[in-house]
Amino acid sequence: MTDLFQKETTTDPGNPAAPLAERLRPTQLDDIVGQDHLVGPEGSLSRMLVSGKLSSIIFWGPPGTGKTSLARLLAEQTDLHFKSISAVFSGVADLKKVFAEAEQRLELGQQTLLFVDEIHRFNRSQQDSFLPYVEKGAVTLVGATTENPSFELNAALLSRTQVLILNRLDSAALMQLLEKAEALEERELPLTPDAREALVASADGDGRFLLNQAETLFSMNMEAPVEPAELAKLLHRRMAVYDKDRDGHYNLISALHKSLRGSDPQAALYYLARMLVAGEEPLYVLRRIVRFASEDIGLADPQALVQALAAKQAYEFLGSPEGELAIVQACLYCATAPKSNAAYKAQKSAWKSARKTGSLVPPQNILNAPTSLMKDIGYGEGYSYDHEKDEGFSGDNYWPESMQAEEFYQPVDRGLEHKIRERLAYWDNLRNQKNDG
Known part of the structure; x- marks a missing residue:
């Protein structure tokens, strides 16, 4: 008979054959880097643990920021049985088995911390199946998602959990990870200072990716430190995280729109570049710029709409990459044009009045x-x-x-x-x- 109190086993961090990222997996909250707002002295999780009451949680953050590590540490520090599943590989039968085991443990006096990776991949009915077990206390749910919970999770599930946001790891946190890796390996990475900064930049905030790259460099046993150009040849460059139909998509288009509205051509051009470099459909960006020309500029400068439509025509005629310069021109024109939302407000008011007054005869x-x-x-x-x-x-x-x-x-x-x-x-x-x- 399976021991219901047996901890779920994972890769042994002490095993020298384990991946570097696994060997560096935090063993206490203080080892977590870049998330002081959660694990610092005044952090949300720290206060929760001090109070002795761990609520169900949704960890929302980019890949490689410590979501799984935090879930394991929470189970250890609260003496909850840790059970981990992935929504990618689990179905209804798996969930029923997990819930049945959790109820058995509850009858024996122990609660279960159920960690669900990629929880947003469960459909609505599967998400609803968690509710009775969370409510009766059989399961303390800790979900992890890279997607905006507001869009991807049921309102009922969100109302029973606390959403904690994990930050993208900044340069200082990533540098700290490299130092931990070097201490574990008892040697320095074969990098010049510039190459070290380039390696950190290539990780794009993902600690796991950075450690995997560092492990590759350690395995090469190079004698002389390499420069950034040579590093680029040795390692595959990682593309920025950007899902065109997900949260990153909406964040960047919002940043572009607000930079245009704020008359900051430099920031607007940066976000435009972020989207196009990451593979966004140029015509989508153009549609938003055309809309902006009417919504936020209007008759303060009617040429803005002309420029935006001309950019669309030029892009369709030239294609990429030549046509992208026309998009840049339209972006800069709109960013530097005088702003007015008078036409936008007039439309809203007129439409409201038309609905209210009905069929009055002129x-x-x-x-x-x-x-x-x-x-x-x-x-x-x-x-x-x-x-x-x-x-x-x-x-x-x-x-x-x-x-x-x-x-x-x-x-x-x-x-x-x-x-x-x-x-x-x-x-x-x-x-x-x-x-x-």
Whole structure:
């Protein structure tokens, strides 16, 4: 009979044949690097452990930031039975077995810490299956995901867990990992200072990837330190983490949009490069820039929309990489153009009013009268042809009789809209004079 209290075995960190990343797996919370907001003296997990009450948790963060290590350490420091499964390789039958064993342990007086890697890969009904076991205390759930839990996890499951965010490892944390690896191997990596920085940069915040690269370098037994150029030849360069239909996609397009809105061409160009270098579809970026030209610039500089559409046409004509310069031009034009969301706000207000007022009939004087009957009943009667007026402006009322005139479009005092604002004020003055007369 299986011992329900037996700890789940893993690769032995003391085994010299184990991968470097496994041999360096933290054995206490203090060994975790780059996550002081969780494991520091005032960290969320530290306070949770001091209180003696461990709630169910979702660890959300990039690959190689310590999610699995934290789950194992939590089980050890709380005397919970540790059980690990992966949503990639587990199905309904596996979950039923895990839950049955957890209930048996609970009857014997021990709770289970169930670590679920890639928890977002479970479908909605599978996620729901965790709920009764979490509620009755048979399972303390610790899930790990690289995806935004708000999009990928059930609201019911999120309401019963605490989402803790793991940061992408910065350069200092990655350098610390390299120092730990060198101490374990009792030798330094064969790198010049510049090559060492290049190695850290290539990891893109992923500690596991960095240690795997370091292990490859240790195995080469090189005598002289290598420069960055030689390092690039020895190691495959890692592409930036970027899933075009996932959270990274939305984060970067949001950063691009807000940099454009904030009139920072340098930051906008950086995020544009991040997306295109990572393989984003250029036409998607162009669609967003076209939208931005109307939403955030509008009539403050009508040429922004022209530039954005011209960039789309140029890219479709030239393709990559030549056409990408046209995208850059449109990006820089929009970033440096005067900003106005007056057209965007006007649309929202007008649409709201149209839904509210329904089918009010326009005044008869501006209705078309294509038939004699319509003329006889007054359609078009009294219409003022603006071009015949001295100012090219009649000042007539164009609103339904039962509706007060509304002001949807309110141009800002920037760019071309400064002139439009003056023109509208001029017409308002003429209209008021006519009404007063």
